[in-house]
Amino acid sequence: MIRSFAEVEKAAYEVGPKKASVLRAENREFLLALKEACRRGYIEPILIGNESEIRKIADEIEFDIGSFQLIDENDPQEIADRGVNLVSTGDAQFVFRGHIEGHFLYRALIRSSSNSEINTQVCAVSLIYLPVLSKLIGMTDGGVAIAPDFQSKIEIIRNTVDLFSHLGYDNPRVGVLTAERGLNPELDSVRDTVKIKEALANGELKGCSIEDGLSISDFLFGRDGFLEESDKIDFSLIPDIFLVHNVEFGNIFSKIDSLSAEDYFSGWERHGIITGAGIPTVVPSRADKHNTIVTDIALGVLIAREEEATGNDA
Amino acid sequence: MMHSFSEILAEAQKGERRIMVTPNPQSKRVLTAVNDARASGLIAPVLVGNRNLIEKSLFALGLNTEGCRIINEYDPLQALKKSIEITDRGEADMIFQGDANIREFLDAVTDEKSGIAEVGDLSYSSLFELPSENRVSFFTDTYIQEFPDLKQKVNILTNAISLANVIGIEKPKIAALSLVEMINLNAQSSLDAAILSKMSERGQLDAIIDGPLDVDCASSFERARRKGLNSSVSGKVDIYLLHDIESGFSTVEVFTFLGGAGTAGALMGSKIPVVLNLRFEPTDSILIDIALANLRIQEGILL
Numbered sequence: 001m002i003r004s005f006a007e008v009e010k011a012a013y014e015v016g017p018k019k020a021s022v023l024r025a026e027n028r029e030f031l032l033a034l035k036e037a038c039r040r041g042y043i044e045p046i047l048i049g050n051e052s053e054i055r056k057i058a059d060e061i062e063f064d065i066g067s068f069q070l071i072d073e074n075d076p077q078e079i080a081d082r083g084v085n086l087v088s089t090g091d092a093q094f095v096f097r098g099h100i101e102g103h104f105l106y107r108a109l110i111r112s113s114s115n116s117e118i119n120t121q122v123c124a125v126s127l128i129y130l131p132v133l134s135k136l137i138g139m140t141d142g143g144v145a146i147a148p149d150f151q152s153k154i155e156i157i158r159n160t161v162d163l164f165s166h167l168g169y170d171n172p173r174v175g176v177l178t179a180e181r182g183l184n185p186e187l188d189s190v191r192d193t194v195k196i197k198e199a200l201a202n203g204e205l206k207g208c209s210i211e212d213g214l215s216i217s218d219f220l221f222g223r224d225g226f227l228e229e230s231d232k233i234d235f236s237l238i239p240d241i242f243l244v245h246n247v248e249f250g251n252i253f254s255k256i257d258s259l260s261a262e263d264y265f266s267g268w269e270r271h272g273i274i275t276g277a278g279i280p281t282v283v284p285s286r287a288d289k290h291n292t293i294v295t296d297i298a299l300g301v302l303i304a305r306e307e308e309a310t311g312n313d314a
Numbered sequence: 315m316m317h318s319f320s321e322i323l324a325e326a327q328k329g330e331r332r333i334m335v336t337p338n339p340q341s342k343r344v345l346t347a348v349n350d351a352r353a354s355g356l357i358a359p360v361l362v363g364n365r366n367l368i369e370k371s372l373f374a375l376g377l378n379t380e381g382c383r384i385i386n387e388y389d390p391l392q393a394l395k396k397s398i399e400i401t402d403r404g405e406a407d408m409i410f411q412g413d414a415n416i417r418e419f420l421d422a423v424t425d426e427k428s429g430i431a432e433v434g435d436l437s438y439s440s441l442f443e444l445p446s447e448n449r450v451s452f453f454t455d456t457y458i459q460e461f462p463d464l465k466q467k468v469n470i471l472t473n474a475i476s477l478a479n480v481i482g483i484e485k486p487k488i489a490a491l492s493l494v495e496m497i498n499l500n501a502q503s504s505l506d507a508a509i510l511s512k513m514s515e516r517g518q519l520d521a522i523i524d525g526p527l528d529v530d531c532a533s534s535f536e537r538a539r540r541k542g543l544n545s546s547v548s549g550k551v552d553i554y555l556l557h558d559i560e561s562g563f564s565t566v567e568v569f570t571f572l573g574g575a576g577t578a579g580a581l582m583g584s585k586i587p588v589v590l591n592l593r594f595e596p597t598d599s600i601l602i603d604i605a606l607a608n609l610r611i612q613e614g615i616l617l
Binding site: 049058114130132143146177178179181183184187189215216217220221223225226227228229231233238245246247248249251253255256257258259260262263264265286287 | 416420457460500503530535537554563565568571574575593596597598
C-alpha cells in the first residue's frame with residue numbers, strides 16, 4: 001500500500017519509465033520538473049506545444065530534449081486533442097497537463113470518453129496525504145463533474161476505487177458527504193447517498209464499502225453523538241475516499257489546507273489527477289513549483305495505462 | 315478587536331450576567347456547558363424540566379443547583395414550549411437548545427407564534443481561531459440556509475457583518491467563494507460573488523467584499539499574486555461566504571475533523587440570542603457561543 005508521496009516517487013522509480021504526452025510544455029517550472037523526472041527515469045515525454053519556445057527554455061535550463069518526440073502545435077484545443085489521442089492509441093501511457101487551461105483538456109477527455117467503452121465519466125480526484133493517519137485519502141470530484149447525478153456518482157466512485165486499488169488500497173471505505181444535519185432528510189445529496197448504498201447492496205457497485213451515515217459527524221460518532229473534545233478525534237474512522245455532492249464543495253475541500261496551513265493543516269500534501277475515459281491524467285497546478293510537479297509526474301507513472309499487448313509501444 | 319476565543323470570553327465576562335433558559339437539560343455536555351457559563355459569570359441559568367432528574371444529573375456530575383432556577387415540568391415537549399414562552403415574555407435574555415432535538419427546537423423558536431425569530435432571517439456563522447495570525451475568522455452559512463439566492467446571501471452577510479462587529483471587527487474583509495477567480499456565467503456562485511463585491515464597493519454593505527475568489531486566492535496574498543490577482547482581502551479574510559449548505563456544512567466538518575480545529579458559532583438574525591448545541595462543536599465551544607450571545611446583548615446587536 002502506498003502511504004505517502006515519498007512512496008509514490010519510490011514506486012515510480014521502480015516501474016518507470018512510462019511515456020507521457022505533455023500538453024503545452026513551454027513553461028520553465030514544467031520543463032524543470034520534466035528534466036528531473038527524466039533524470040530519475042520516471043518518464044519519456046512526448047512534448048506538444050510551441051517548438052521554438054520549448055527548445056529555447058530547454059536550452060536555458062540545460063535539458064537535453066534531443067531524443068524526445070516533439071510536436072509543434074499552437075492551438076490549445078488541438079494540443080489537448082492530440083495529447084489525449086496519443087494515450088488512447090497506446091503511443092503514450094498518461095497525459096501531463098502543462099500550461100494549458102483545464103477546459104481544453106476536459107473537452108478532449110470527454111470527447112475521447114464518448115468513444116470509449118470503459119467508462120464515460122471523467123472525474124478529478126485529489127489525493128491528500130493526511131499526517132495524522134500517515135496515509136493517503138482521496139476526495140472527488142474537485143473540478144470536473146460540476147453537479148454529478150446519482151449515476152455519475154457511481155461512476156466517479158468506481159474510477160476512484162480503481163485508482164485506490166492501483167495504490168494498493170483494497171476494498172477502500174467510501175464516505176459520502178451530505179449536508180444532512182438533522183434538519184432536512186430530503187436533500188438531493190441524501191437521496192443519492194441512499195441509492196449509492198442500494199447499488200452497493202445489489203452488486204452494481206463493487207470493490208468498496210460505503211460508510212454508514214451522511215456526514216463526518218455520523219462517521220465518527222454515529223447518528224446521535226457529539227464532538228466532545230477536538231483533540232480527541234478517532235482519525236482511524238476517517239474514510240479512505242470522500243465523495244462530495246457538488247464541485248462547489250469539492251473545490252474547497254481540494255484546497256482546504258490553504259485556509260490554515262500553519263495552524264491546522266501542517267504537513268498536508270495534495271496532488272490532483274483526472275481519471276476515467278481510460279486516460280490517466282496528471283494536473284499540476286499552475287502555481288506549483290517544479291519539485292511538487294515531479295511528484296505529480298511520479299503519480300502519473302503509477303496510474304499509467306497498461307502498455308498495449310499488441311506492442312504499440314515497442 | 316478580540317483575537318481569540320479566550321478574549322471573546324474575557325470581554326463577555328466584563329458585562330452583566332444574563333438569564334439563559336434551557337429546556338430539558340440532561341446530558342453531561344449540556345449541564346457542564348450551563349454550569350461553566352454560570353461559573354464564568356456569563357449567565358443565571360433557568361432550567362425547565364423534570365426537577366428530580368435535573369438535580370440527580372447535576373449531582374452525578376459533581377455539580378449543584380447553585381444559582382439555578384429550576385422550573386418543574388415533566389413533559390419534555392411542554393418544557394420546550396415553556397422555555398420559548400419565558401423567553402418570549404422577556405423573562406429570559408437568551409435561550410439555549412440544550413438537549414432538545416435540533417429540528418424540534420428550531421421549529422419551536424421560529425414558530426409563527428414565537429417572537430424569537432423568523433426562519434428566513436436566520437443564518438449560522440462558524441468561528442475558528444488562527445493562532446499563528448492572532449485572529450479569528452469565520453465561515454457562513456454553515457447550518458441554516460440551504461441554497462440561498464442573492465437576496466438571502468445579502469441577509470447572511472448582513473448577519474455575519476453584525477457578528478464581526480460584535481467581536482470588534484469593523485468593516486470586515488469578506489471573500490465570496492467560488493470555483494475560480496473569474497466570473498463563469500454558468501456558475502451562480504461566481505455571479506453572486508461579483509454582485510456582492512460590487513455592492514460593497516458602492517457602500518451597500520458595510521464590509522470589503524471581494525469575489526469570486528477560490529480558497530487559494532482568498533487565503534493567501536502570495537498565491538493570489540502568482541495567479542495574477544491583486545485582491546484587497548487575500549490573506550486577510552475575516553468572513554468566508556460559502557455558496558450553499560453542501561459546502562458550508564461540510565467545510566466546517568472537514569475543518570473540525572480533519573484539521574482538528576474546534577469551532578464556535580453564533581445563530582444570527584434572531585430578536586433574542588439563541589444558542590445552538592451543534593454536534594460538530596466541541597463541548598467547551600458552547601461557552602464561547604454563550605459569550606457571543608452575551609456580547610450581542612451588550613452591544614445591542616439584535617434584529
